[in-house]
Amino acid sequence: AQSVTQLDSQVPVFEEAPVELRCNYSSSVSVYLFWYVQYPNQGLQLLLKYLSGSTLVKGINGFEAEFNKSQTSFHLRKPSVHISDTAEYFCAVSSNTGNQFYFGTGTSLTVIP
Amino acid sequence: GAGVSQSPSNKVTEKGKDVELRCDPISGHTALYWYRQSLGQGLEFLIYFQGNSAPDKSGLPSDRFSAERTGGSVSTLTIQRTQQEDSAVYLCASSVGGRGSPGETQYFGPGTRLLVL
Numbered sequence: 001a002q003s004v005t006q007l008d009s010q011v012p013v014f015e016e017a018p019v020e021l022r023c024n025y026s027s028s029v030s031v032y033l034f035w036y037v038q039y040p041n042q043g044l045q046l047l048l049k050y051l052s053g054s055t056l057v058k059g060i061n062g063f064e065a066e067f068n069k070s071q072t073s074f075h076l077r078k079p080s081v082h083i084s085d086t087a088e089y090f091c092a093v094s095s096n097t098g099n100q101f102y103f104g105t106g107t108s109l110t111v112i113p
Numbered sequence: 114g115a116g117v118s119q120s121p122s123n124k125v126t127e128k129g130k131d132v133e134l135r136c137d138p139i140s141g142h143t144a145l146y147w148y149r150q151s152l153g154q155g156l157e158f159l160i161y162f163q164g165n166s167a168p169d170k171s172g173l174p175s176d177r178f179s180a181e182r183t184g185g186s187v188s189t190l191t192i193q194r195t196q197q198e199d200s201a202v203y204l205c206a207s208s209v210g211g212r213g214s215p216g217e218t219q220y221f222g223p224g225t226r227l228l229v230l
Contacts, residue, residue: 043221103156
């Protein structure tokens, strides 16, 4: 089985500052990794995902994440955040057979003007 | 095209009542998932439908929870004899191929916010 840990439940950051949201996973098999964003009163939407190939993945809205197999991490980064980035961010993992999807507990990003 | 829709958007009920939550997946998506999102928790998997196959019910927390998917499209999640701990946001998601297509994106609805008094 796989599991996901998002250590930071809340991250406040000033507008135009950089941000990193941390995600660590555990798995005994090869995995696929995802970041989803949930804006207030909306469902989740995909930001980016890592399936294979380049370990640096670029997503929508200027976000990127880097897969680090040795550290079992998939941290999400943005060099300069906007007010509109205020949302809940979820990291997720599935095995490469796709039998189950596991979500982290989420990180609430608040961008301060 | 239209995304995943869910109804009602909000539901307030009294303890002990039954509730039905509806999900309309994206047309053509063969896979449908239900998740529960409680405050401070991640998304908890409840049930997975894939085409005409038997659903994976391994995430249902008790026998008070059941779900159906009619005609391979619309799904209804039913909670019988609701308890206060059932209060949560119930999210539905659909995807093209489901677990047979590892790595594909799940598309989520806006959720139903259930409050059991």
